Amino acid sequence: MNKVPVPITVVVPSYNQGRFIDETLSSLLDQSYPALEIIVMDGGSTDDTVERLKRYRDRIIWVSERDDGQSDAIAKGFARARDGWLAWLNSDDVQCNRALWEINEVVARNPDAEVVVGKGHYMDEYGGNPRPYPTISVGPKIDVVREIFERGYLAQPSVFFRKSTYVKIGGVNPTLRFCMDYDLWARFALAGCRFVGCDADISGNRWYATTKTAGQTLDLLAEVSAVQARYFGRVSPYFVQAISDNLYQTFHGNHHGDKHHVLYRVLYFKAVWLWFNVRRPLYCLRGLFCETIAKSGPLVGDKLMARDYWRGLLKAIGRPRVAQGR
Structure with a gap:
């Protein structure tokens, strides 16, 4: 000491x-x-x-x-x-x-x-x-x-x-x-x-x-994203998902429930990714094709796998039922 x-x-x-x-x-x-x-x-x-x-x-x-x-x-x-x-x-x-x-x-x-x-x-x-x-x-x-x-x-x-x-x-x-x-x-x-x-x-x-941060979370995240764009020229997947999940819950989840929520959250994520990173074409394209969400939220980091996409998509469009024999 x-x-x-x-x-x-x-x-x-x-x-x-x-x-x-x-x-x-x-x-x-x-x-x-x-x-x-x-x-x-x-x-x-x-x-x-x-x-x-x-x-x-x-x-x-x-x-x-x-x-x-x-x-x-x-x-x-x-x-x-x-x-x-x-x-x-x-x-x-x-x-x-x-x-x-x-x-x-x-x-x-x-x-x-x-x-x-x-x-x-x-x-x-x-x-x-x-x-x-x-x-x-x-x-x-x-x-x-x-x-x-x-x-x-x-x-x-x-x-x-x-x-x-x-x-x-x-x-x-x-x-x-x-x-x-x-x-x-x-x-x-x-x-x-x-x-x-x-x-x-x-x-x-x-x-x-x-508290200011708890009551205005989206404003906070938007300001962080602007700071990232200023210093790094792009916005990270972590903050893109934090914003997209917030938007999903506000405009979709609160009104339609959590049915097919993973699929909709992915769509919100891709839209926000494009919105924030379009000025960095290579980074933006890589993210559109390769980046994905964490199922339990960005803090947890349990990334969605390809099989999760297919399961969610099939569930959303309705998988055809196989006739059962008697």
């Missing part, structure tokens, strides 16, 4: 999350990490958030003023941060399992690390029902650019990075509403930054009906 803990700044973007803010801040302060700086960027909350923040006195830095959304708040917070390591923790999420100390140990073992990727978990509104947060593989023999393009999932509250590296790549894009994190990870990877893994589960990410 580092004899002198590395300085870490955690920015907490906040807006009307008074019912969660104490748990969020306690999850940081209770670690008793001596080199911690907490900057709360509140967007002018109208609930009791500000009154709660006042109670922390000089244990945190906080500002409450109108901003242009979450990305703007995060960017402003990082601009105030001292040199060292950065992360952001949304005001309804938490850190856990000595997260800051775990990051300190990883940095001590990997002094040339620029981005540290830890594990995390989803939880419900009340902090229960934990389930793993899908996270890309990170390691010396792992192509991080490929991992971020093909899957892209990182537990955002479990990712830490050097401020100097953050500044070098241009910081958070304040124009993005949903995937400012994915955009940042992609730019880190494309810039050749060294990613290092942390095996500990160090954050809890709340997922409930009124």
Whole structure:
């Protein structure tokens, strides 16, 4: 472990999350990490958030003023941060399992690390029902650019990075509403930054009906796809299926049920693939003929096989019945 803990700044973007803010801040302060700086960027909350923040006195830095959304708040917070390591923790999420100390140990073992990727978990509104947060593989023999393009999932509250590296790549894009994190990870990877893994589960990410990402999933996926097209010139099968399954359920499954659902999901997938990748003809054609969906969804990855296609097609058109002898 580092004899002198590395300085870490955690920015907490906040807006009307008074019912969660104490748990969020306690999850940081209770670690008793001596080199911690907490900057709360509140967007002018109208609930009791500000009154709660006042109670922390000089244990945190906080500002409450109108901003242009979450990305703007995060960017402003990082601009105030001292040199060292950065992360952001949304005001309804938490850190856990000595997260800051775990990051300190990883940095001590990997002094040339620029981005540290830890594990995390989803939880419900009340902090229960934990389930793993899908996270890309990170390691010396792992192509991080490929991992971020093909899957892209990182537990955002479990990712830490050097401020100097953050500044070098241009910081958070304040124009993005949903995937400012994915955009940042992609730019880190494309810039050749060294990613290092942390095996500990160090954050809890709340997922409930009124969260921004849960309530506007299609908007989130559309923004991620636009970022992929900008940086990679194409959209990965993973995100094509995430969007096509969402569209299938919205326009077909909710109205007609799940009869022949695999066949219809394949058709939606091919249509979205063509829509997003038509500007890359060879990649587009390869995908139309070779790429397929994962039956249980893109996270599971149980790809559809040729025999599954035929079974679904025969079932959809109605296989002729063979007369039974008496």
